[in-house]
Amino acid sequence: xxxWRMLILGTALAANAAFAAPQMVDKVAAVVNNGxxxxxxxxxxxxTVKDQAQQAGQQLPDDRTLRHQILxxxxxxxxxxxxxxxxxxxxxxxxxxxxxxxxxxxxxxSVDQLRSRLAYDGVNYSDYSAQIRKEMLIAEVxxxxxxxxVTILPQEVDTLSTQLAAQNTxxxxxxxxxxxxxxxxxxxxxxxxxxxxxxxQLVSELNNGADxxxxxxxxxxxxxxxxxxxxGWGKIEELPTLFAxxxxxxxxxxxxxxxxxxxxxxxxxxxxxxxxxxxxxVTEVHARHILLKPSPIQTDDQARAKLTQIxxxxxxxxxxxAAAAKQFSEDPGSANQGGDLGWSTPEVYDPAFRDxxxxxxxxxxxxxxxxxxxxxxxxxxxxxxxxxxxxxxxxRAYRLLFNRKFAEEAQTWMQEQRxxxxxxxxxxxxx
Numbered sequence: 001x002x003x004w005r006m007l008i009l010g011t012a013l014a015a016n017a018a019f020a021a022p023q024m025v026d027k028v029a030a031v032v033n034n035g036x037x038x039x040x041x042x043x044x045x046x047x048t049v050k051d052q053a054q055q056a057g058q059q060l061p062d063d064r065t066l067r068h069q070i071l072x073x074x075x076x077x078x079x080x081x082x083x084x085x086x087x088x089x090x091x092x093x094x095x096x097x098x099x100x101x102x103x104x105x106x107x108x109x110s111v112d113q114l115r116s117r118l119a120y121d122g123v124n125y126s127d128y129s130a131q132i133r134k135e136m137l138i139a140e141v142x143x144x145x146x147x148x149x150v151t152i153l154p155q156e157v158d159t160l161s162t163q164l165a166a167q168n169t170x171x172x173x174x175x176x177x178x179x180x181x182x183x184x185x186x187x188x189x190x191x192x193x194x195x196x197x198x199x200x201q202l203v204s205e206l207n208n209g210a211d212x213x214x215x216x217x218x219x220x221x222x223x224x225x226x227x228x229x230x231x232g233w234g235k236i237e238e239l240p241t242l243f244a245x246x247x248x249x250x251x252x253x254x255x256x257x258x259x260x261x262x263x264x265x266x267x268x269x270x271x272x273x274x275x276x277x278x279x280x281x282v283t284e285v286h287a288r289h290i291l292l293k294p295s296p297i298q299t300d301d302q303a304r305a306k307l308t309q310i311x312x313x314x315x316x317x318x319x320x321x322a323a324a325a326k327q328f329s330e331d332p333g334s335a336n337q338g339g340d341l342g343w344s345t346p347e348v349y350d351p352a353f354r355d356x357x358x359x360x361x362x363x364x365x366x367x368x369x370x371x372x373x374x375x376x377x378x379x380x381x382x383x384x385x386x387x388x389x390x391x392x393x394x395x396r397a398y399r400l401l402f403n404r405k406f407a408e409e410a411q412t413w414m415q416e417q418r419x420x421x422x423x424x425x426x427x428x429x430x431x
Contacts, residue, residue, distance in 0.1 A: 029071055029427035032078040037071065039427060045070045049226055058228055059211045061218035067429055069217060069225055076223075076414060077138055079421045084141040090300060091136045095370055099132055142410065144372055149409045152401050160237075161390070161397040172236050174247060175271040177212050177229040180411070182221040182264040185419055199258035199265040206255045212269045221264070222411070230271070238403040243268060263411050282392045285346055286381040287357055288339035290324055291331040293374035303375045307368040311377055314365065321365075321379055330374070343384070345395055353378070 030037040046067060053060045060066055104114040115125055179202065181195045202215055213228025220229055236244050243266070246256050250270045257267035290310060292303040310328060313319045322338025329335040346354045350371040360366055360380035369376045386392065 027426070029425070030075055030078075031422070031424040031426065032075050033082055033422050035078050035082055037074045037078055041074060042067060042071055042427065045074070056228075059214040061214060064429060065218050067427070069220075071425065071427060072221070073223070073226060075421075075423055075425075076418060077134070079417050080138045080141050081134060083145075083417070084137045087141070089137060089140060091133045091140070092300065092370070095136065096129060096133050099136055100129060103132070140372065142413070146406055146410045146413050147372070149413065150402060150405045152398060152405065156401055157394050157397045160401060161394045173233050173274050174236060174239075174250070175233050175273075176231050176239075176243075176247070177216060177269045177271060178222050178224065178231050179212070179216045179220040179229050179267040180222040180225075180264050181219060181258075181267075182415065185415070195265050196258065196260070199267060203255055203257060203267055206267070206269065212255075223414075229269075233274075235400070237400040238407075240404055240408045242266070244404070261408075263415050281385050282345055283383060284343045284386055285357060285383050286343050287341050288321060288325065288337075288379050288381060289331065289334065289341060289353075290321075290329040290339050290377040291374050292328065293330050300375075304368045304370070307375050307377045311365060311368070339379075345392065347399055348395060 027039045028036045029039045029042050046063070049066065049070065050060065052058075100114070101111055104111045107114065109117065118125055118128055181199050181202075183191060183195055187195075198219070202210075202219065206212055206215065213230075216222070216225050216229030222229060224231055236247060239247065240261075242259050242261055246259055247268065247270065250256055250268075250273075252270055252273055254270045255267065256270070258265040259268070260266075290307065292298070292307055294300040294303050298306075306328075310319075310324050314321050314324060320338075322340075325335055325337075325339030329339055331339070334341055346358055349357065350373060352369060352371040353373075353376055356366050356369040356376075357378055357380060360378065362380055362382055364380055366376070366378040369378060
């Protein structure tokens, strides 16, 4: 989850603009398909990024370059948000409240304390929650779209599982920062040569002590550019394949690259490394569920309400979980088994499903849970600790492969959406 302070972006209200003085009327910074990015949104995020950089002691490029980066970020967010709205995706109030509770908890606050802190910083809570809802919608669209593009072959799982089993040393985690110099879908040789030359120039500057964060904000097209390119901690096996290979022998402080991929040239910096002992056992859960999917004849709210009624019938003894699953569940893989999902590690499930499952006690029935697949009613039947087996090793290999390929596909997907959208930039200061 992003730091909550980075999510505080200004909003412009059309009703107010209509009665404002001429110099206060909001302007359009960019037209994006059927939507717009307002200059007030760009200005607000400029202030937020500058405040964050000042607190972190991070250098920033000149205002024109920074404004261009922020506008590109908002254009991409606008494209994805329009995709979600067109598909009818919504973040309901329960999901929003849970997300804000999680943000508060990660900042070691209660929700009331978070509200007070926002008020102290001059941030309207309604604007803040609206921005969180927007961020959640964008994330759901991106995750749903990119997930469909990820294909993992059984042979890949077997190969990586064998490699993981052969490792006798501690696993390695890296904290890295990233600069992406993008290329269009079908670049000319001149475009490739220009970006490669720029990449080599930046590597030379970095090796001579240039500030990585400043260069990332100035040049990078990566989503983390405005955070100085920092990607945080991650296992080397979960990184894109090209990165993992290049970082195999890297040490703290190393500048790695440029690395050529299908989307451009990449430069990496190893901020830190740490080892992690291998697990000698895994926790498995035995669960069952009932899945209802929103459709043209069943709205999101109706699916949730129907699950609530099914849960009440199960708790009152009018029906059993297994009977209800066979009658109502829209998961073809488990419905005929009374919703039984068998034994598995929690990590194989959708994140929302997994998190709800881990909060349950043995024999406990959940409230309706929303995931990327629809609405679930979950019951935890049992948990167990098992020794690491070939099956568990393959599950881990599959997860690592998925994370790696997801990261690779996400950047390609975003590049395709940007290239396919109608975008007209009107903000002269960002061109």
